[in-house]
Amino acid sequence: MKTRKWLLLGTGGVLLLAGLATGGWVVTETALQATSDRAFCSSCHTMAPFVASYDQDVHGGQNPQGLRANCVDCHLPHDTPGNYLVQKGLFGLKAGWGQVVSLVFEPDWIASMEQRNEFLYDSACLTCHAKLEQAPDQSAAAAFGHRTYFAPDNALTCADCHAHVGHKDLRAHLAGDAQPTTTTEE
Known part of the structure; x- marks a missing residue:
C-alpha cells in the first residue's frame, strides 16, 4: 500500500512538472510572438516614423516576394537563445x-x-543572409565589401555599410519630409 501511494505521488509529481513546464513554454512562446511584430512595435507613438519607413523598405515587404522581417528579426541578437531573451x-x-x-x-532620433550599431545585430542579419559570403549575384563592389566583412581581421558591422x-x-x-506610405496597416 505504501509503495502504491509513493508511485501515485511520484507519477502525479512528474505529470504536474511536465504540465507546468509545457504551460510555461506555451505562455513564454505566446508572449514572445505577441511582442515581436510590426503591430506591437507600432503601438508606441515614438515608433511612427520608424514603422512608416519600414513599410516602404524591402525588409518591410516591398520586395517581389512580399516577405517581411519582424522588428525582432533585426533588432535583437540571434547568437544564443539566452542572450536573445535577455536582450528582448x-x-x-x-x-x-x-x-x-x-x-x-x-528624443533626437536623427542624432x-x-x-545604429546599438540597435542592429550582425547575428540577426546573418540569420536571413546566411549564404551571403558565397552569393553569386552580387555587384563587384558588394562582393568586395562582403569579402572584407568575412575576413578574419574584420572590424566592420553590417550597419557600417x-x-x-x-x-x-x-x-x-x-524630419517629417517623407512621402506617405502606401502599405496598408495589418
Missing part, C-alpha cells in the same frame, strides 16, 4: 521607459542614427 527583456524595459520620457522630452537597412528614407521620415 532589456530592450522592452528601455523602450517602455523611453515612451514615458518622450511625453516630456522628444541617434549614428548609434548598410546605414539605412530596414528603413527606407528614415531620415526624411524622422
